[in-house]
Amino acid sequence: MTGQIVTANRLTDGAVVFRTGAGGWSTRVTDAALLDAGAAAAALEVAQADASRQIVVGPYLANAAAGPDGPVPVEFRERIRARGPTVGLPGAIQD
Amino acid sequence: MPLLKGGHAVADAWVHLDDAEPLPPDGVAVTVSGERWERERAVLLARAAPVGVRLGNGAPVEPLAADLPRLGLIALHFPKFSDGRAYSQARRLRRAGYRGELRATGNVLQDQLLLMARVGFDAFQMAASDAERRWQAAVGAYAHFYQPRRTVA
Amino acid sequence: MYRYDEFDRAFLAERTAQFRDQVARRLAGDLSEDEFKPLRLMNGLYLQLxxxxxxxxxPYGTLSSVQMRRLADVAERWDRGYGHFTTRQNIQLNWIRLEDAPDIMAALAEVEMHGIQTSGNCIRNVTADQYAGVAADEIEDPRIWAEILRQWSTNHPEFSFLPRKFKIAVTGAEFDRAAIRVHDIGLRMRRxxxxxxxxxVVVGGGLGRTPLVGRTIRDFLPKDDLLGYLEAVMRVYNALGRRDNLYKSRIKILVHDVGAEEMGRLVDAEFRAIQADGGVALDPDLVRRIQDHFAPPAYASxxxxxxxxxALERADPAFARWVATNTAAHREPGHAIVNLSLKPHGRPPGDATAAEMRAVADMAERWSLGEIRVAHEQNLxxxxxxxxxxxxxxxxxxEIGFATPNIGLLTDIIACPGLDYCALxxxxxxxxxxxxADRFRDLDRLHAIGPFRINISGCINACGHHHVxxxxxxxxxxxxxxxxQITLGGNSDNDTAIGRIVGPAVSSAEVVDAIERLVETYVAIREEGETFLETCRRVGNGPFKESIYAAA
Structure with a gap:
């Protein structure tokens, strides 16, 4: 199934977060709720309320497909957001 | 909407006329738009009561030069706090010798108050109900300015 | 080097406290994101991918060893242990938490550093020739004036909410290493x-969506008139620059629309009004103090x-090659300017780890009077x-991998962070x-190709300066x-030119092969001693177009 997920950056640290089915936010895209168009619009509205409550910044909808472990973003940019930079740096502290 | 002058919320003594509104009897201090000022300048200058102009932020200030001694209030507008044209209008008006009230209207927020004061504004129409507290915080933030006391003699 | 005095320190302490308060108000909900964003940007804080x-x-690309070590400390303590030197001579840390930002600013302020005006629609950090003060071809150290401009533009009450960002570059040398003709204002010292x-005074240069080469509006401006004249430029731009369209709001569009002559006339009229009002006079004592800070150091003979x-040059060709490529003529006999290449093959251009930053700080302390420069080419x-x-x-x-002899050569690539980090x-x-860099890693081949500049931008905003x-x-x-999309023939120094688009964009899979074929074509058709840029100007895009689109 393809659908949409709600994503944003967390206000306090800027981390990429995804809206879960339980209405919280997770840093793992696989935790995101994959929604059809109607549910996505409603979820985005609730997410915007979280933006007004200093939880997240700039929530929006991204296209995603169902994968074996959970949603996988469709657009290349969103895959980079979900997974991190495609390049490493020797000596960098990874986490 | 508090009006701040000298750091205090004060009553607005001015009547701000729409372009279509008839002039009240002389004795009432009024402001008009820049366009109306151009059209009715002679009539307005003939009044004994104080007169003022609300200037759009795209308007040049030079056409007002001759009238500056007669104007008691010039209101400059910030349609959005990030639109900074009125800062330069204020500088040019003060440079031209304007000594009356220079009022900032529109999207006037705490973090821009001090910048506005430093280019010559001395009255601030704010939406925030705690405008006095915000003024105190804003002016208290800095005692050191590179302009004009530092690089500039 | 410029050292802060009590005034600078007091100002920075106030700014740091103000930013701490603004972050607290954002986290508490007193400031909306819309209201907070311009404030955090004016302190250099972006929200990226x-x-x-x-x-x-x-500032003007000058760093001390002490400052470099503090950057390493900050990168390690509050980020992921590395930073990225940019085409604006700044450094970016990619993994910052908003909650930590006030403490980071305080740590930076201790060594006279900050993020002030590295973003936002204000006068940005002034850039300068990275060889300022030591270049053999220099009239005067331009950093004296860059520092005066830093002070004049810092927290400027009138010019903090301009139509768009505003970048000033200054050089004191004959040869333009500061790319002054692609800045909003470019200043070149002359006699x-x-x-x-x-x-x-050059205005209206810039890259981005509409690349334009700046126009000279004043051939010779006496030094004492600099602030008054720049204030006039800024005021004209603040009043007349477009605010209805993000892509037309830079001063280059205003200059283009009204014409350079009319722009010069508008600025002159405003400048006369400023002068009539007493001018923007420089405090001579302050200028003298700033000059003293940049007085040439006492070099030992x-x-x-x-x-x-x-002897080593004769014995070790690798050393000889490094000296020829990575060092430059110094104005003082017996001295050299050394470039440390932040383009080791296989690493992101301009990146340095905390350990590498500390090593560079140690090197500077031991061999370079404790001073380091950042070049807009993203080298140290x-x-x-x-x-x-x-x-x-x-x-x-x-030992730290910064000795690749590739300064000014094909693998000395200028690149923005691109989609790996950047939200735009x-x-x-x-x-x-x-x-x-991997394809052209063979040093003999690299040197045989000769001077060659590749610039890569990940979007039309052109932080990688691809047009030049x-x-x-x-x-x-x-x-x-x-x-x-490939452009050819761009250049950012004395004969600044905007590169011409060669044809349809090529795929990521194709692009390295296409560049290699282009290079081979150049090597085949160049005349004796001709650089790529010269060949390109002689023959135009034609032969290169053919090679780029030749079936692999």
């Missing part, structure tokens, strides 16, 4: 017939051509090295730079795939 990014100002130093260096510079110390400096640079990007830059690369690559998104 993965986290907040902090852009720390390196009048009487021998007095002043400035040629040093042999111009030390035997040991000469040791400006005061005795020629006799070159072998030791070379070995130390080798449409394609990646770093992987293309890495693949190109000899070869420019602009990443674009074509139906979800990364493609690269």
């Amino acid at each position: 993965h986290a907040y990014m902090l852009r720390i100002a390196v 009048d017939p009487g021998g007095a130093a002043g400035f040629e 040093a042999p111009a051509d030390p035997d040991a260096v000469r 510079v040791l400006p005061h090295v005795r020629r006799a110390d070159l072998p030791a400096v070379w070995r130390a640079a080798q 990007a449409t394609a990646r830059s770093i992987p293309v730079a890495e693949r190109l 690369g000899h070869v420019g690559l602009l990443g674009v998104d074509k139906n979800g795939e990364e493609f690269y």
